[in-house]
Amino acid sequence: MRTVLIDDDALGIFLATRLFQRAGLGEELTTFVSPVEAVAFLQQQARDGTLPDVILLDLNMPMMSGWEVLAALQPLARHLQGHCAIYILTSSLAPADLNRAQECPLVTGVLHKPLDQAEVQAIRARARDR
């Protein structure tokens, strides 16, 4: 399960990396602290036809929020839909964020931090079923 994690928080990345390693998915996880670099990477992947199976996207990031990342990925929608599951991974408990995520067709689901083993397994199971 090739996964891209976009999170400016080093601790968030550390936690996700450890959990993916424990699940045997460490090699397939690519992490980005900068959302700008992540968008450029994904655009290139779309051109190469190698988009990941899963994207985990933080919302509250400097320079470019998770919503802005989604807007930047919108032109790739036809490549993403049906092939790549995008999960919002946020510490936010704001209902407004949840509602907005549900309205976004690119978003598969919302995960509240901290990520745990059960969620990693659920993401994997869902990616297998696609």
Add this chain to the structure above:
Amino acid sequence: MLGTSPNKSTSGVLSSSRCLRHGRLARGQPFVGPLQYRARVFPYVFLRALLCARYGTIGGITAIYCTMKAPFPLATSRIRFQSLLENSPELILYQNAEGIMLDANPAFLTLVQQTRQQVRYWSYYDFLPLQVRTLCWEKLRETLATGHSVRFDLFASQGSSAPRHGDVLKVLLVDHGWVVGVHMLARDRSEKVKSQAALFRQNRDLQQISCIVSHNLRAPLANALGMVNLLRIGKSGSWSFQQAHTHLQASLPQLDQVLHDLNTILASRDQPGRAAPEAVPLADGVRQVVEDLHELVVQAGGTVEVYIPAGLRVPTNPAYLYSIFFHLLSHALKYRADERPRQVLITASRNPAGKTIVVADNGSGFEQERAGTSIFQLDQRFHPHHAGRGVGLYLVNTHVERIGGHMEAYSWVGEGARFLIFLPSGSHANRTH
């Protein structure tokens, strides 16, 4: 025709056309006796008057003399208008088409501290600040041009009064088809505007606090929970176990700091006394922060230079002042450019408009265009690769606004950032505008 003095019968001539509408009078028969007459004497007031009418002849014209006992005798329009003019707390002016005051009521005279004779034949615009004269002139022209009443909001001082919010109404006065002037009524809405502003501020604060709880407080807590989970499933003594332990230790002070900030915000809301104006020596307040952050400055290998004129005081309280400079200096040290030694320069100066305080650094800066005006909002973070809670600059801005000032931020990526605090002369705590 109607009585002019209370509880006293009075006589007058009833318009024959009106009387003829009634029963026997309408049929041309003489009538003596009580007559119920509903007189529409005021747009919204109907009075029942008991009339006793009899015929008489004046100069060959048949007239009806009537005696009226009005339960609520009415004053003449002149007296009614005079009473309104003299006793109304609203400002009432009577102007000609050029805006020259022909009359003003005591409420206005008290406000501008002039007598009626002093203000008569003066232009009303002379009592207004320059920036609103055009507005008032245009509204007067609009009233004259359209013939309709014109209502508008005005925030201005009148004469040497303090600026007040007014709901202004201009009403055209026409006599026999000729425009003879314009009435101006101004109702003071300052208290209402003030409470609306307070309500707006409270709503905004509540939103901000909700934002702090759901984002800023939750983020380090989520990290701490995640690390605890890793400690639970990890092998004690392993590298990842140690890492998780270190990260947990880092998360908890962050959580604590957010709680402290939240407490500062709540305390300043709940205890207005905390914000009581107090002339605090600026240099002392800044020196205290620099001393407390000395270790951080040394760790950053940086220098902080302070140039503040001796005796310069700012109207705030020491807690706010400390908070302002603590967060600005922390910000300057945190977002440093790694390739050069950090330098922070804090200067202050007096000028005719008030005081200007500048905190400048040579750090990594941020993209000015992206930051825009939202840099002082919660959850706005502009520095990639740096941890941030997004509360600091919001708190600084809130404190500065609370003491009547405002802030501006300028930055260039890779060159540094400059935060300017403007405090107007006479700015005070709890200022609402």
